[in-house]
Amino acid sequence: MRIAIYARVSTLNNGQSPQMQLRELREYCQRRGWKIGGEYVDRGISGAKDSRPELNRLMADAHKRRFEAVVVWKFDRFARSVSHLLRALETFNALGIAFVSLSESIDTSTPAGHSARSYYTTLFHTIPYTLSA
Numbered sequence: 001m002r003i004a005i006y007a008r009v010s011t012l013n014n015g016q017s018p019q020m021q022l023r024e025l026r027e028y029c030q031r032r033g034w035k036i037g038g039e040y041v042d043r044g045i046s047g048a049k050d051s052r053p054e055l056n057r058l059m060a061d062a063h064k065r066r067f068e069a070v071v072v073w074k075f076d077r078f079a080r081s082v083s084h085l086l087r088a089l090e091t092f093n094a095l096g097i098a099f100v101s102l103s104e105s106i107d108t109s110t111p112a113g114h115s116a117r118s119y120y121t122t123l124f125h126t127i128p129y130t131l132s133a
């Protein structure tokens with residue numbers, strides 16, 4: 001499976017670096033036998049922003065079907081707003097792209113992960129809130 005990895009850190013100060021996320025994501029993909037087709041890393045950009053340079057590039061590449069799954073370290077590294085996360089998950093689903101969150105153990109390429117996505121989608125539509133770090 002060809003994979004896109006997305007990582008983000010909000011600030012470049014205070015020792016924040018995407019390297020820990022990237023290392024864990026690469027190791028996870030290697031264990032699964034997945035080929036990393038691209039890495040998308042936003043540095044020093046808040047996850048509250050729906051528009052981020054590398055996220056925008058990832059979404060454009062998703063529409064070009066350059067990968068079969070997106071792997072993130074944690075939901076809040078991808079999106080801080082539930083509505084943004086849901087829109088992205090719905091887009092990926094429509095394009096046949098799986099979404100994997102390593103920390104939350106969600107993998108929509110599996111039957112259990114697909115059920116979890118449906119559950120979270122229903123839950124998030126009824127309880128609007130912001131994902132926390």
